[in-house]
Amino acid sequence: MGKSLNTKQRVIFLLKNGIGFGHFRRALVLASELEKKGLEIIFLSQAKSTRIFDEYKFKVINVPLLHSLKSNNAALAFNSVINFIIEHLNPSLVIEDTYSDDYYLNIPALATTPRILILRRVSGDAIEEFFYSGKFGQYDMIYVMESKELCIDKLKSPLVKSVLDNSDLFDFCGDIFFQPEESMKQRMNHKYKVDQFDKTVVVNGGAGGWHLGENVCELIFDSVIEFAKNIKNYNQKVQFIIVTGPYSEHLISKYDEVELVNYQITMVGYEGNLSALLNIADVCVLRPGYNTTMEALQGEGQLILLPGISYMEDQKEWCDYLHNEFMVDFIPIEDIKKLQKVLLKSLIAPKPKREKVRNNACEVAEKIIRRMKLRVIGNNNFLLAFNLIDYKEKNSIKQYVQRYPRLARVSFVQKDQSVSGLNLQDTGAEPVVVVNSLQQSIHSITEFMGRKIIFYNDSDLSFLRKQQYEAIYDLESLGIISIEVTEIPFTTSERTLHILQNVIANRRKYAPDFVIKISQDSDQNEILKFIDSIHLLLEESNLRIMSINESFNEVSNQAVGRYRWNYDGLEIRNLS
Template identity: 35%
Template structure:
């Protein structure tokens, strides 16, 4: 049985490990592949309840960090060579140390990426960190991804490169029976349950977040107990919690680790949590009133994200100040259960498994033909539809400009002779000056590709885009402009040969307007069609160029 290796992030969090276990257990249940999780977590708590094979490396504290890292990398490489994975799955965000491991060279790679703030995503993209992956599955919906404030270039890369797929949020969805068990365990008399969780309990910046959060909530719990409030508190500190000891009281239960945290959050009336990706996703599936207490985060932008979530689903954002927390917890206890919540993403995990299966299957590897997007400008008095109807076989994949376009921006379309009008174009051929329209208007029309009439795009195109950036940002490419000349097909052949020396895929604009008649156009096209049939060239649509150039933007 082929092996799939899941390389999980290590640090002070647990969400990435819980997501990896969720995926690995689904792979194991399918029975076609053998999942193995490779980790370096400080706590083994999460792994104790799974049947998935786990290799957890120890943290080497007694040697310098450089020696420890080199030792870990060397042993990890030998382990991966022995496992011989058919697919390598990385989690959360790209890790540069995996890129240079000889055992992983040229193997199919998949990244399951949780939400990143716009700045962090843009930085990783501009550094070329996404270029090593065959597929990247974003654990968000397209709508939620759009709310992160990503740059136009990043949105274009996600939409046009063919590497990214939205699979929706991935988290465990507890059953009604599991939720009922948690209520019975922690609030057996039907008390209103307040669950407090700060993730795995570690501190991103050694700022004592966990200590401040739990002791502030302990203060609130003591106040409510003095007032004879029936509310019960459950503190799930996480195994990495290093703050002052917490005392259990008649209305406070302390757990270092709760294996059924998702069910406990769903059973709560109030969830006071650090809004990390996994815990927040699980809390949102339940009906608890949310009190979100952001901490310093790595590539998540928790303050902004918490504010968006509170506005979208209801709830409040707070600090670890006891007075602030007391106000929000009291108000939340007085409210009914939250009714606005996302639907469970039952199909997301299945999409992930299908992507893994597809990469694990042996495929026939081939070297692609040279790709050419050929744009034809009709002759004088010749309509695009008439030109389309007269094209020889080898030119039927060519594009024809839309004669109804404006002078400074010509739409490019593959016109169907059966259609009453050409389809909306995904590419436009720019004139010699900046269009009158702003870039966003063009992007909103579905245009993904801007074609300059020059081999290299002139500076005004970049300035026009930069002065009013659009989301997504259309890809800009240069083209080779060729004027058709009667009995001058050799000029066309030579132009394409030179073009392919520097560009693949390539774009050529063939202007037929100089040919004297319709019959001359047909003769010219017949001759170049015969030549193209003998060449290792395939004609492609704008989507192919958009995909290639956006992929290139991931590999810089």
């Protein structure tokens, strides 16, 4: 079957959830915002349970967890099924959440489909693994749900720090989570008779997945139930609501039902409106999953988090941050015996006064839609700057350039003949180093406090290629991003334009970014004629001028895609 006729822009969320519902909850929030803006949403998931979709009307196609398949034959079969589905649905965009799946590399239908990654908080080591294994290189855009400063601060690699700082592939968009409406809170209040109690404690261990073979959720539930049975010297009526999650629902049968009722303990396997329940609770006892923590922070109750081992995230570091920013208590899961003491303190303590976390789901949805509308120009971009350090009539040249909208990103630089600061109109206060000769040592370059380097070359290729690339890689190892520009001394309009066109036509030989050096005796009429010619060249072609900042962004993006995926799952072969 061929591709379907897509009259409405369609977005596929390609998700994988093994031990919780976090990726799905976040994706559903974003999907709801995108649907409001007129997009058709379909979920293609790998999950053991799809109960979280019960509250929504989205179309859902679920397949087994591909990494759990026992043979290449099974993997190949399901890859063929997924490829058929994607090819038939013909999406305008595919969105994934946090963990790339190496099985999707073998799906031809994804090769030409734009892909976006939503990256929630992960450890610095995980980000560097994503980078060097080439996983980031698969995506057209990566939305990171924390600030740039916090994300970069936990990295060790200077190169990854610089790339994330300079690349426009990464958008540090802030938090995305579900915010329940007042009507949902009222339904939870009525369902669990919250008004009949002085305090309500909600306990949740996520969807109930196990980490490294140990069901820590069971340890948490045992501790809370023991506390409920033994609570003394507390003259208020307290109820305990334990949400086990669908993967630990079997634990409910472990406890005596009559005993639970006597101690005001309610156990449920799954609560579709958990976010609303967390919002109205007086105390929340949680595993520190991103979504449930963010949702609980929107309420006014006390939070007790129980960090432990989790895949590609440092839960202790996360809890330290939450404690400092939002007055959240936490106890490492190995110290679970301390939970009852902290729980009693939380029941007595007044409601904490903390700032609400901003939910950026709507803004991210708008960014995604704008991204979908962009026309990708790719290699037709080039940098063009004028070096006017020796020219007296600088303002007249700048004003003439401003006549043409297509030349709005032309840069003006001032460069001397040694390692120095480069004064740019579009980089703010951040210094950029100009290197005129590779004879200058890497040490002399890195003494300058900037993290951006411009290598000056000329149209005669006086640079030695090997030396240049060795220098560039040495700089990258120090976290310094570099671009090479071809410097063209201005002579006449016709001659300079001819050199520029020759360089553009020979991108493999020359650096297709330019600085036009205007000398003090250059003829102004010839300069203006050259500017007219550049504008005409842009009108008659699909070429586009980049600013210097955009050029550094593009080089950083190229660094993301330089590293190739290392296959860490089943190897898939066509079997005869």
